[in-house]
Amino acid sequence: MKLLKSLFFISFIVLSFSVSAQQTDSAYVRDNYTKIERLIPMRDGVKLFTSIYIPKDQNKKYPFLINRTPYTVAPYGENEYKKSLGNFPAMMREGFIFVYQDVRGRWMSEGNFEDIRPQTTEKGKKAIDESTDTYDTIDWLVKNIKNNNGKAGIYGISYPGFYSTTSLPNAHPALKAVSPQAPVTDWFIGDDFHHGGALFLMDAFKFMSSFGVPRPKPITPDQGPKPFKFPVKDSYQFYLQAGSVKNLKDKYFADSIKFWNNLFKHPNLDTFWQARQITRHLTNIKSAVMTVGGFFDAEDAYGAFTTYKTIEKQSPGANNILVAGPWFHGGWVRGEGSSFGDINFGTPTSLYYQENLELPFFKFYLKGEGSFNAAEANIFISGSNQWKKFDTWPPKEAENKNLYLWPNGKLSFEKPSAKNSFDEYVSDPAKPVPFQAGIYENRSREYMIDDQRFAAQRPDVMVYQTDVLQEDITLTGPVIANLIVSTTGTDADYVVKVIDVLPENTPNPKPNPKNLIMGGYQMLVRGEILRGKYRNSFENPEPFTPNLPTKVNYALPDVGHTFKKGHRIMIQIQNSWFPLADRNPQKFMNIYEAQPSDFQKATHKIYHDDQNTSYIVLPILKP
Numbered sequence: 166m167k168l169l170k171s172l173f174f175i176s177f178i179v180l181s182f183s184v185s186a187q188q189t190d191s192a193y194v195r196d197n198y199t200k201i202e203r204l205i206p207m208r209d210g211v212k213l214f215t216s217i218y219i220p221k222d223q224n225k226k227y228p229f230l231i232n233r234t235p236y237t238v239a240p241y242g243e244n245e246y247k248k249s250l251g252n253f254p255a256m257m258r259e260g261f262i263f264v265y266q267d268v269r270g271r272w273m274s275e276g277n278f279e280d281i282r283p284q285t286t287e288k289g290k291k292a293i294d295e296s297t298d299t300y301d302t303i304d305w306l307v308k309n310i311k312n313n314n315g316k317a318g319i320y321g322i323s324y325p326g327f328y329s330t331t332s333l334p335n336a337h338p339a340l341k342a343v344s345p346q347a348p349v350t351d352w353f354i355g356d357d358f359h360h361g362g363a364l365f366l367m368d369a370f371k372f373m374s375s376f377g378v379p380r381p382k383p384i385t386p387d388q389g390p391k392p393f394k395f396p397v398k399d400s401y402q403f404y405l406q407a408g409s410v411k412n413l414k415d416k417y418f419a420d421s422i423k424f425w426n427n428l429f430k431h432p433n434l435d436t437f438w439q440a441r442q443i444t445r446h447l448t449n450i451k452s453a454v455m456t457v458g459g460f461f462d463a464e465d466a467y468g469a470f471t472t473y474k475t476i477e478k479q480s481p482g483a484n485n486i487l488v489a490g491p492w493f494h495g496g497w498v499r500g501e502g503s504s505f506g507d508i509n510f511g512t513p514t515s516l517y518y519q520e521n522l523e524l525p526f527f528k529f530y531l532k533g534e535g536s537f538n539a540a541e542a543n544i545f546i547s548g549s550n551q552w553k554k555f556d557t558w559p560p561k562e563a564e565n566k567n568l569y570l571w572p573n574g575k576l577s578f579e580k581p582s583a584k585n586s587f588d589e590y591v592s593d594p595a596k597p598v599p600f601q602a603g604i605y606e607n608r609s610r611e612y613m614i615d616d617q618r619f620a621a622q623r624p625d626v627m628v629y630q631t632d633v634l635q636e637d638i639t640l641t642g643p644v645i646a647n648l649i650v651s652t653t654g655t656d657a658d659y660v661v662k663v664i665d666v667l668p669e670n671t672p673n674p675k676p677n678p679k680n681l682i683m684g685g686y687q688m689l690v691r692g693e694i695l696r697g698k699y700r701n702s703f704e705n706p707e708p709f710t711p712n713l714p715t716k717v718n719y720a721l722p723d724v725g726h727t728f729k730k731g732h733r734i735m736i737q738i739q740n741s742w743f744p745l746a747d748r749n750p751q752k753f754m755n756i757y758e759a760q761p762s763d764f765q766k767a768t769h770k771i772y773h774d775d776q777n778t779s780y781i782v783l784p785i786l787k788p
Contacts, residue, residue, distance in 0.1 A: 190249040193257065197221055198250070200243050204275075205266070205305045207298055209291040214238065214273035214383070215302070217310065218250055218263040226314035228341075228531035229306050230261035232321050233299065233328040235376075237272045237386050238265035252320065252498040253519050259528065262313060264306060268328060269298055273383045280424055281327060281352060283440035284334065295331035296446075303337040316531045318342040320523075322495040323465060324349050327443065330472055333454065334446040342530035344523065346457040347465040347494055348472050353438040354703065355467025361695035361719060362703055363658055364428070364756075366404060366747040367608040368464070370413060377422040393417075398606045401599055404744035408761035429757045434703035444475040450483035453530045455522070455539075459492030460547065460691075460725055461505055461613040470643075470723045473558065487558050488522055489725060490514045490545035493610040498523075506611035507681055508688060509674070511550045546639060547690075548665065548727030559642030559723070563784040567647075568631075568734065570773040570780060576631045576736060586774035588627050592657070594750060594764035597743035598626055608745065617664050617687040620737060627771055630666060630735040638728045642784030644691055644721040648738070649777040651715060652697075654751035654767035655708040659717050660742045661781070662692040664735035665728050687735060693721040694746050698753060708753035714770075714777050724784070736781055738771060 199219045204212035216238045220227055230251065240247065247265075250257040257263075270278025285294040303317045317339045321329040326348030333343055353359045358369040374393035397403040407413045411429075418425050431437040439445075454476060458469020473487040488497075491510050496502055502515030522539055529537035540554030555562075568576055572586045601612040602619035609615075620626045646661040664687045671683040698706035700717045709715055728734050741748060750759045751767040773779050 190254055190257065191246065194218070194246045194248070194250055198246075198263070200246055202241070202243050205302055207269070207276075207293060207301045209293050211269060211274075211276035211293075213266055213269060213275070213298065213302065215264060215266045216241075217306075218247070219310065219312075220260050220262065222260070223312050226312050227260060227262045228314050229264050229303070229310075229317040230256075230527065230531070231264040231266065231299075231302070231317060231319040232325055233266045233268050233295075233302070233319070234321065234325045235268050235271040235278070236324065238267050239272075239386050241273065241385055252322075252523065255519060255524055256527070259524060261318075261527070261531070262306075262310060264302075266302060268295070269293075270380070272380075272389075273385065275383065278380065281349060281441040281443070284331075284443070284446050295328055296334045296336075299328070299332040299340075300335065300337045303339050307339050314532075315339055316341045318344070318527050318531050320344040320346060320527075321348075322346040322498070326465070326468070330443050330447070333450050333452060334448070336450075336452055340452050342455075342527055343452045344455045344457060344526065345472055346469075346497070347459065347462050348456070348468045349465055350444060350468030350471050351442055353434050355471065355722065356465045360467075360693060360746065362434070362699040363694050363696040363749070364410065364747040366410070366744050367400060369424075369428075370404075371607065373422055373424045374417065377424045379421070379423065395606060399604050400606055400608070400744055401604070405597070409759045409763075410747050410757055411759060412761070432755050432757050433706060434699075444471060444479075447472070447475050448479045450476055450480040450485065453484040453526070455486050455488060455526050457488045457497060457518075457523075459494065459496050460489060460723070461491060462494045462496075463608070463610050463613050464494045466722045470558075486539055486541055486543070488518060488539075488543045489723070490518060491547040493613070506614040507616065507674075507679070507683075507686070508547070508614055510545070510547060514545050517552065544641065544725045546641070546725045546727055548729055549637065549639065553641075555641070559784055560786060562787045563641045564787055565645075565782050566785050567780040568736070568783050569778060570629050570736070570771065572773060574627075574629050576629045576734060580778060581773050581775060583774045587770040587772045587777075589768060589770050590625050590627065591766055591768050592625050592740040592751065593766045594741070594748045597741035597748055598623060598660075598739045600742045600745035612689070612745070613692075614689055617662060617689055617735075617737060618685070620662075620739065621687060623739075625741075626737055626739040628735065628737055630733045632733070633668075634728055634730055634732055634734070636730050638734070638783075639786040640690075640724040640726050640728075640783055641786045643723050644784070645782035646695075646717070646719055646721065647782065648717045648779045649714050649772040650717050650779075651712050651770045651772075652709055652751070652767050653711050653769075654765065655711060655753035656749055657697040657709065657751055657767060657769065658694055658740050658742070658746065658749040659697055659719075660692060660694045660737075660739045660746075661721060662737040662739075663690045663721070663724065663781070664688060664737060665690050665726065666733035666735050668731045690726045691721050691724045692742075693719070694742055695719040696749065706753070714772055740767075740769060
């Protein structure tokens with residue numbers, strides 16, 4: 166009882182502090198900023214609703230700090246103020262002209278909205294895209310807002326991260342600093358709604374059931390669509406009972422959601438999706454760029470690393486750096502970053518980032534104040550729980566080593582010598598492997614780092630692990646799966662998970678309100694899926710030949726993690742990850758047209774012998 170009272174008291178203090186901080190920030194905004202609202206005209210005549218917060222202290226000139234968003238710049242009305250400005254309080258108190266803009270076709274802006282709007286291929290003064298809208302916005306601000314210093318920066322997390330990236334092609338000369346954070350980058354290969362060509366069902370359905378509702382005219386949030394109400398609270402059962410993606414669409418959306426219609430029209434990486442790959446346009450970058458991402462970001466881990474690497478490759482002279490830490494989606498500014506899920510990192514990683522990276526970045530490039538001497542790659546390594554600085558990413562000090570699958574569930578850096586060796590098991594779409602233990606109405610963010618012992622117990626999940634490690638092993642970069650598999654079907658999904666197995670004598674946390682057993686905890690470090698028919702090409706899917714050993718090779722998003730001495734490295738391989746990803750009927754077809762009767766059991770083999778060798782390529786940092 167004393168413990169419960171203590172926990173209640175602590176919770177009350179934390180809640181009271183949070184409310185007090187919000188009230189303080191709200192008062193600070195009103196006392197120190199003047200808010201104005203403007204409809205800024207674009208080159209084609211469409212006007213975008215923009216809220217502008219101008220410092221009341223006019224004794225010096227200020228740069229613009231811009232956030233373009235599809236998620237509303239509310240509250241609306243020049244007497245209605247945001248509770249805080251920027252990504253965190255220190256940014257607000259530093260003093261910028263903060264600019265928030267509803268993007269074209271969203272909320273109070275005019276025009277038609279298009280998801281991840283492609284770069285225009287049209288010619289003429291009125292050809293528009295998100296890059297031109299950003300250019301026109303900055304141009305108007307510089308010319309019409311008094312007391313600005315002629316410099317602008319832009320930042321954003323997730324979808325606003327995409328709009329940050331789109332500011333880079335043909336950027337306005339005043340744009341000096343850009344920070345795409347967890348940027349939406351590729352909705353077919355690795356971000357949000359597809360991974361490896363497989364539909365990320367939970368995210369796509371819930372998000373687009375409200376976000377995708379058409380908006381015929383400008384509206385405020387109180388007039389907007391309401392969240393979808395699930396008739397079955399257990400998401401596993403809800404999506405399983407639907408029977409197929411087609412059934413979901415027919416029952417709940419019909420033709421009302423444009424995004425879902427496009428999914429059905431474009432099942433492969435055709436020109437529709439290719440046109441929405443902003444990476445194709447990241448050339449000749451002039452602005453300083455700081456891309457930020459979280460290793461445990463459930464939405465856009467792929468986008469952060471891909472954006473950084475693409476700029477390095479296509480614009481090698483760019484002032485381009487990377488920051489990555491042990492964060493969930495936006496965790497670098499949405500908490501102090503000392504822990505995530507059941508795992509503690511021993512230090513407030515987010516506070517370090519805010520104080521030493523983001524705020525100095527914008528102060529230096531927009532105000533010419535202080536110094537900014539960040540490394541090329543500023544990486545927090547979980548496991549060892551240390552910030553590391555590298556001259557490149559992946560680090561040139563990293564060496565790729567093959568970790569081989571062996572018989573009897575073993576992993577070794579030595580190549581197997583067995584003959585005709587494989588694991589055989591049945592995958593049944595009627596009983597898909599859940600993505601997380603427990604009952605969930607919504608996809609949790611913690612699944613990215615959660616205990617995988619629940620999955621290891623299933624007969625349709627193959628488990629391989631090393632002996633106890635005799636020294637630390639640190640991974641820095643992408644993990645590559647190289648599998649030799651066969652199936653009795655003509656298509657299959659492959660999920661590969663890299664897991665840190667904690668020693669049996671690992672102490673439980675104190676206090677331990679969740680009654681965790683940390684001994685033997687299987688911490689997910691990285692997992693990713695590939696829809697097997699895309700193993701050779703996302704543009705041109707190919708069926709499997711039943712029972713024929715076949716290579717399935719693909720990259721998992723980057724990792725920054727140390728497997729400590731005394732731990733084990735584990736690999737889990739499975740053929741479903743439900744309802745995170747939609748089910749594969751295990752036969753070659755357009756899955757968006759699949760009926761419940763199309764889903765069939767299949768027998769799978771994973772080979773690990775001297776001729777058919779399956780292995781995982783690990784980017785191991787040299788001591």
